Each structure stands twice: as structure tokens, then as C-alpha cells.
Amino acid sequence: MPLCLPAVTFASADVEVNDKSSERELKSDKKEKIHCVFAYSSPMGGERGTTTEKRLAGEICCACKNFLPPPHTRGERYCEKCKPPVKVVYAAFERKKAWEVVFYDSATQQCLRTVMFQDEEKLVELAKRGGALTNLEAKQTVENGISNGKGGVFLKLSPDQYNKLIGKI
Numbered sequence: 105m106p107l108c109l110p111a112v113t114f115a116s117a118d119v120e121v122n123d124k125s126s127e128r129e130l131k132s133d134k135k136e137k138i139h140c141v142f143a144y145s146s147p148m149g150g151e152r153g154t155t156t157e158k159r160l161a162g163e164i165c166c167a168c169k170n171f172l173p174p175p176h177t178r179g180e181r182y183c184e185k186c187k188p189p190v191k192v193v194y195a196a197f198e199r200k201k202a203w204e205v206v207f208y209d210s211a212t213q214q215c216l217r218t219v220m221f222q223d224e225e226k227l228v229e230l231a232k233r234g235g236a237l238t239n240l241e242a243k244q245t246v247e248n249g250i251s252n253g254k255g256g257v258f259l260k261l262s263p264d265q266y267n268k269l270i271g272k273i
């Protein structure tokens with residue numbers, strides 16, 4: 105094994121993308137990893153690790169193409185600079201016949217939409233998806249609101265989530 109090491113290290117820079125995207129398989133079989141590394145060093149290696157592949161593998165920003173820090177998850181991702189801004193929306197909820205949730209744009213105070221939820225689990229799910237349950241205090245605020253029959257929570261929405269909320273998607 106020590107004899108193989110220099111060769112693997114030497115080639116690994118070229119194959120980082122492929123290596124990472126199939127990390128799970130490779131981890132399970134070291135022998136195969138070595139085999140793959142050598143395979144990628146062949147002339148055919150030029151076809152691998154294209155910009156498109158790197159973008160789809162979440163290795164580079166899908167806008168500016170700069171490298172993203174690991175861990176890399178498959179799918180298009182933005183770097184911190186290109187990330188679309190999150191929209192902060194306030195969801196005020198109140199128990200009536202069902203749970204009435206009124207969404208306000210936190211910047212303009214404009215009422216965006218009113219929805220009804222039959223059960224409070226949906227409220228918790230909403231808060232979770234809006235990134236509002238990141239700590240214990242936030243969870244307790246939502247839980248207290250639910251047990252009091254009235255409360256509110258700030259949601260951080262991606263442009264897609266926001267457009268869905270206001271019915272643009």
C-alpha cells in the first residue's frame with residue numbers, strides 16, 4: 105500500500121470532482137479507488153470533470169463558476185456572493201375555526217396572503233421549512249404561540265419559496 109500512495113496523491117488533483125461525486129462507492133472499495141484514479145489519468149480523462157459536470161455536482165457556483173467549499177452535494181448551488189437574497193416574511197397565526205396564517209412582507213408590512221391550516225403540525229412544518237426553527241428558543245416561541253392560540257414567526261424564504269407563497273409559481 106505505501107508504494108501506491110505517491111501515484112494516488114499525484115493523480116488526485118485531476119479527479120477531485122469524480123472522486124467526490126461517487127465518494128460513497130469508492131470508500132467502500134479502496135482497490136477500486138486506486139483503479140479509478142489510474143483510469144482517470146488516461147487520455148480519456150480529458151472528457152471528465154467538465155464545467156457542466158462540476159456545476160451539476162455542486163462543485164462550482166452555477167452563476168460565477170467559482171469553486172465552492174466542501175461538502176459538495178449534488179445539484180446546482182450558488183456561492184455566498186451569488187446566492188439569491190432571502191425574503192423575510194412574517195407569518196402571524198391565530199386559531200379560529202382552523203389555524204389562520206397571515207403572511208406579511210417584513211420589509212413593506214404588506215399582507216401577502218392568508219391561508220388556513222387544519223392542524224398545528226402544518227404550522228410547525230411551515231416554520232421549519234421557513235428556517236425559523238433553528239434554535240430551541242425559536243421552537244418554544246412557536247410552541248407557545250400554538251398553545252396560546254395566537255403567535256407569529258419570521259420565515260426566511262428563498263426566491264422560489266417566496267414566489268410560491270405569493271402565487272407567482
Ligand SMILES: [Zn+2]
Pocket residue numbers: 165166167168169170182183184185186187
Ligand atoms: Zn458565484
